[in-house]
Amino acid sequence: MGKILYPPDAAEPFFHHDPPQTVLALPPPDMTNNIWAIPLQLTNFNLVVAVLGGFISLFGLVSYLLKENYYLSEARTSWHTLGGIEASTDVCVF
Amino acid sequence: MRILVIALLAGVAFGPNGANFIRPNDYAQCEHHGVTESDCSDNLHSITLNFSRLVLGVQLVLAGVQLPSKYLWKEWKAVFLLVGPGMTAMWLATSVLVWGFTGRPSFLHALAVGACVTPTDPVLSAVIVKGKFADHNIPKDLQNLIVAESGTNDGLGYPFLFFALYLIKYVGSGATSGGAGDAMGLWFGFTWGYTIILSVIYGAVVGWVAKEMLHWAEERNYVDRESFLVFAISLALFVLGTCGLIGTDDVLACFIAGNTFTWDDWFRLETKDDSLQPTIDMLLNVTIFLWYGAVIPWELFNENSVMPIWKLVVLGILVLILRRLPWVFAMHKWIPQIEEAKQAVFVGFFGPIGVSAIFYLFISLEFIQEHLSDGEDRPREDVRKLGETIRIVVWFLAVCSVVSATHSILLIVLFTDSIRSFTD
Numbered sequence: 001m002g003k004i005l006y007p008p009d010a011a012e013p014f015f016h017h018d019p020p021q022t023v024l025a026l027p028p029p030d031m032t033n034n035i036w037a038i039p040l041q042l043t044n045f046n047l048v049v050a051v052l053g054g055f056i057s058l059f060g061l062v063s064y065l066l067k068e069n070y071y072l073s074e075a076r077t078s079w080h081t082l083g084g085i086e087a088s089t090d091v092c093v094f
Numbered sequence: 095m096r097i098l099v100i101a102l103l104a105g106v107a108f109g110p111n112g113a114n115f116i117r118p119n120d121y122a123q124c125e126h127h128g129v130t131e132s133d134c135s136d137n138l139h140s141i142t143l144n145f146s147r148l149v150l151g152v153q154l155v156l157a158g159v160q161l162p163s164k165y166l167w168k169e170w171k172a173v174f175l176l177v178g179p180g181m182t183a184m185w186l187a188t189s190v191l192v193w194g195f196t197g198r199p200s201f202l203h204a205l206a207v208g209a210c211v212t213p214t215d216p217v218l219s220a221v222i223v224k225g226k227f228a229d230h231n232i233p234k235d236l237q238n239l240i241v242a243e244s245g246t247n248d249g250l251g252y253p254f255l256f257f258a259l260y261l262i263k264y265v266g267s268g269a270t271s272g273g274a275g276d277a278m279g280l281w282f283g284f285t286w287g288y289t290i291i292l293s294v295i296y297g298a299v300v301g302w303v304a305k306e307m308l309h310w311a312e313e314r315n316y317v318d319r320e321s322f323l324v325f326a327i328s329l330a331l332f333v334l335g336t337c338g339l340i341g342t343d344d345v346l347a348c349f350i351a352g353n354t355f356t357w358d359d360w361f362r363l364e365t366k367d368d369s370l371q372p373t374i375d376m377l378l379n380v381t382i383f384l385w386y387g388a389v390i391p392w393e394l395f396n397e398n399s400v401m402p403i404w405k406l407v408v409l410g411i412l413v414l415i416l417r418r419l420p421w422v423f424a425m426h427k428w429i430p431q432i433e434e435a436k437q438a439v440f441v442g443f444f445g446p447i448g449v450s451a452i453f454y455l456f457i458s459l460e461f462i463q464e465h466l467s468d469g470e471d472r473p474r475e476d477v478r479k480l481g482e483t484i485r486i487v488v489w490f491l492a493v494c495s496v497v498s499a500t501h502s503i504l505l506i507v508l509f510t511d512s513i514r515s516f517t518d
Contacts, residue, residue, distance in 0.1 A: 038341065040339065041338055041339060041341050046336075047339065049332075052328075053329065054328075054336075056321075061316060061317060061321070062316045063317060063318045064318040064321075067318060
């Protein structure tokens with residue numbers, strides 16, 4: 001352990017000299033926020049809700065299309081199988 | 095209706111004043127190291143505000159969807175009567191009562207408190223006009239009118255509230271700059287222009303575009319059933335979020351979006367027999383009232399610097415009677431949906447104070463913090479008590495309104511029965 005030359009709490013009174021007139025010269029602490037500013041509220045809640053709502057809506061618009069494409073083979077085969085069965089029964093009846 | 099009272103009581107029982115299963119202070123990170131008390135209450139306020147917004151937004155889109163096609167356009171006269179003169183009268187009546195009971199601080203302060211409870215609550219109204227009692231006693235026209243009124247006036251609380259708040263800022267006794275002209279400039283430019291008109295246009299455009307897109311996708315069979323049903327709710331979330339981001343009136347935009355979305359009645363008829371919307375509705379209502387039960391500042395009602403509890407109770411009763419009943423009764427001749435005096439009493443008595451009042455309560459607390467305080471969140475000398483007054487009075491009136499609505503259903507039942515026996 002080296003010797004601490006300037007411990008921070010001891011050093012503070014030496015360097016701390018606040019000219020009192022600057023404190024007095026501060027404007028009265030009112031009007032901290034500009035009232036005409038557009039009140040953008042980029043909070044997490046707003047962002048999450050907007051993104052979630054937008055995504056669910058847009059995804060919903062093409063949901064069936066996407067699902068059909070993802071399960072292309074399955075859907076196709078099932079439709080084809082049904083079609084085939086129908087066709088064959090039709091043929092049999094004929 | 096009754097279920098909401100039960101939810102409220104359950105919230106009290108499970109909340110910090112009871113079993114302490116629901117711990118709002120914990121969710122607001124109050125027990126974390128280095129979180130000051132004001133941070134904690136800020137967090138709690140923003141949770142409650144955003145939760146209320148979420149419920150209102152979804153409820154209002156659903157309300158707009160469930161109204162018949164072009165309703166606001168066709169019935170504008172009746173809606174306007176209730177929203178224009180009706181709301182103004184409600185606002186002034188409540189404000190005068192509050193002014194008298196709070197020891198007359200300044201009439202502007204009372205106007206701010208009155209504005210918070212002026213809009214009738216869509217959540218409670220929707221519950222009142224649904225169900226067996228309503229189907230037996232209230233004609234469909236009148237049910238629609240009540241829903242349309244509560245939807246419209248919900249977003250229109252802004253002008254009333256900000257009229258008072260801007261005047262407090264610029265001509266209140268502690269005002270340092272500006273005058274009535276600044277306040278009116280802000281009120282017309284900001285509240286009407288930016289908040290109300292922008293949100294109406296935005297809501298209408300989004301609702302219309304959503305309708306066209308859904309039509310387009312449906313014609314091509316791109317939409318599966320689940321997504322179709324949930325579309326109104328995701329639309330609500332989208333409008334709520336985007337309006338929140340730009341800071342305009344999200345509640346009004348949601349209602350208008352719901353209306354234009356079913357302008358041609360297509361979506362409403364398609365989803366009429368589906369139970370998804372009522373289910374979401376019920377889920378949100380019960381949750382929010384549970385939450386309210388847990389966060390209502392009950393201890394403040396008893397011990398505060400504004401007024402003793404007996405005064406609060408008297409104020410609550412007087413507000414319930416005088417806030418709405420006389421004005422609606424006076425106007426009912428001009429509203430074709432209200433055919434008899436009995437119905438006028440019904441409409442007059444049911445102007446519930448609920449979620450929307452809590453929403454405006456936090457909007458005004460936010461305004462006090464941002465524009466009426468100095469850099470260290472200390473409110474200006476003359477508005478020191480305003481925040482507390484608004485909190486106590488609005489919460490208490492909301493509790494009164496929720497609790498009284500169950501009893502008043504009983505009252506109306508008695509009322510209709512006595513009339514029936516009288517005429518038979």
